[in-house]
Amino acid sequence: MNIGEFQEALFAKGREAGFAEMEIYYANGRSVSVSVLKGEIDEYKNAQTGGLSFRGLIGGKMGYSSTERLDQESIDYLLEEARSNAEVLENEEPEELFAGSERYHSVNTYSPPLIGTVPDQLIEAALSMERIALDADPRIDMVRRSATSVSESEVLIVNTKGLNCHRQHSSASASIYVLAKESKDAKETVTGGWFDFSLRSFDDIDVEAVALTGVREAVSKLGANTVPSDNYPVILRNDAATSLLSSFASVFSAESVDKGFSRLKGKLGEQVAGGNISIIDDPLMENAPTSKAFDAEGSATARHELVKDGRLLTFLHNRKTARKAGAANTANAAKGGYKGMVEVSHHNLYIAPGTDSLDEIIRGTDRGILIVELQGLHAGTNATSGSFSLAAIGYLIEHGEIVRPVNQITVSGNFFELLNGIETVGDDPRFIGSCTSPTLKVSSLSVSGA
Template identity: 30%
Template sequence: MSIREIAEKTLNAAMAAGADEAEIFVREHREFQTTVRMGEIETLKEAESKSLALRVYKNRCKAVVDSSDFRPEKLEKLAGEAVGLAGVTAPDDFHRLPEPELYADTWPDLDLLDPQEAPSTEKRIAMAHRAESAAMEVDDRIDNSMGGNFAQSHGDMLIMTSNGFTGGYPFSVYSLSAVPVAKDSKGDRSRDFWFTRALHAEDLMDADEVGHRAAERALRMCDARRAATGEVPVIFEANAASRLVAMLFGCISGSAVWRKQSYLGDRLGEQIASEKISIVDDPLRPRGLGSQPFDSEGILAKALRVVDGGKLAHFMHDLESSRRLNQPVTGHGSWGGGVAASNLYVENGEGTLADLIAGVDRGLLVTGYMGSGFNTVSGNWSQGVEGLWIEGGKVAYPVKGATIAGHFDAVLKGIDAVAGDLDFSLGTKIAPSLRVISMTVSGE
């Protein structure tokens, strides 16, 4: 059965079983992944699979079923079970499909599928091999590796609702990475990685470049020391600054707000960050890693400026949270439940990471994280990091085993410099390099 047939059959079965309303999401994809380690194939994985999620509403009661079992008789049974389950839940006025006028009726082609034929299996293995060997060739201190990895996924998805929306689109995504391990002068191992990810194979960074960057990152962490404990300026290189965007997202998601799980819950319209910070969610970037023409609820996607000059302009909503908070829909529904961003980014400032470093007499450049220690409810943040110590406006030596801590409100308001190095290939929640005027660094 095609995904459209599966969607129609299951949705019809749910309505026939007594649902008032129903919506279904069906996805199929073909995935491939290979790791080449020390020049030899270590793993090669390939598979085609489908997944289905069905939501049903009956008397304003909701139930959800997920399945990987696509035997036709089971689909009908599943739909019936879903309707039965809805009888268990309590009625909730917010549990119903979107009003049909909210649905997207036309949408742009965002170039989410690579039209070129995918590289051959041999070429894919060769790319993983190349990324690893490029890293190994950089320096003799790199004497081991956790491999080069190539992955790709091609698929198609469809959303169908009982009140008139049907929409879907095909997609592709490729990624390539290398994880070299270096041995420093004391015999300690230092591991780091670099990656590239793109919807079209032609947009991937060259395999040599991936390997070289990974090697440079592993090498610069050799002979790392402990950091001194104290309050100093902290710079986040672009790759690490992404974490701050992800943390902020957790606090401006409507789902966290109505559940009172965000310290920003009653701060709409207020200054929540330095005036240098403006944040946009843009689902419509062609070939964007997080792009989508409509969200999982069928609502037309549009760009939204969530933070403007440090002021919190909007929360991001799925239908339920916009209804509960009586705020406009923003098109951020997700099938996992809750709110999802698309391409959420801090707008570029000026200058380079080097300019940010030059402005610091004594401080820390954060290049990577360990663990996660952010409390969205209170805003407290304590985080394991690694990075480079800065002395006199220059990188002095690598540091490990340090933490940074502070209240997230003070961190966001304390951003005194934003570089112009935003890179959309780094992910779906991203920022240029940022400098925070002071945080507590804990080490020795």
């Protein structure tokens, strides 16, 4: 039974069983992935995941159920399970199904042929990246992982009030992770890697560039040492800045604000960052992997400026938080899978880029540290207070030039203070996930080293 047939049969039988309103949330995904090690296939996976959640109003109460199978037996189970827990669940507030938005933007994130990429092509690309990396520099001791994948997914939300939203997504990726040492007998080892993707075709990915970039990321860290503890001007390269922004993205969620988990509570309309900082959530971007036309509740998505020229304009809302706050719904409802509860999350959250390149920012720094990797983000950040203390890897800058790699340092500060201390915003955001930042130069951060 396909999803369309299943939904029709479920709603028909649900009406007979006394359900006044009903909704399904269907999510399905398929992926083919390959990883190689020492010239051999290390792992090959052809996976399919997904399922369907159901909610229905019966006897004035909303009941819930879910299944992984689309067959007649599952229809009976879903209705009985929803009826049973409707009788015992105590809902905090009455729930209403959403009839849908008036208009939805078109977002193209699906290429049907992509999932049909021949497995041999994925295997050869992974092997090729491994060979290129090993041949590129004698200091590459081992390719720990060389991997390729293609995937596709779909989400369907349909209810008896007229909502009918469907989206499909496809992507291809290639990644490499290498280990380097100065010589075969050397004890010091460093790691590095790189990743690229395409939403259209695996052929769009330059696997040679992925391999060579991964090599450069690793060997450039050889010979690293610490620096004296001090306050330094710090350049957070785009990937490090993205990691930091991602760790604190929840402070813009109305859910976090309502629970007292964000220092931005009560600051709408106020200056919360420097005038050179604008933070945007744009789910309608082209060629961004997390773009979408509707959220987990079926609300039409749109571009929203959360912070404009340093001033806080809005939080991210789903329908529930918007009602509670008396604010406009920003269509940021999210679910962690088809069984998940509806929460609030960003789609494509990013700091608006500036005009300076990374090279220009480095040249404009007389003495400072360029950070390319932050570690311990889960344990070393506190989204409520904004404080962070993170192990970091990077490079020492003197007189506008990189002079050597740096490790064994810890960088500390406060995210909210950092937003007000950004001297320069780079021109280099790299949209490879749901959160993105260009390179950021911060006037001063505490660095603990020697």
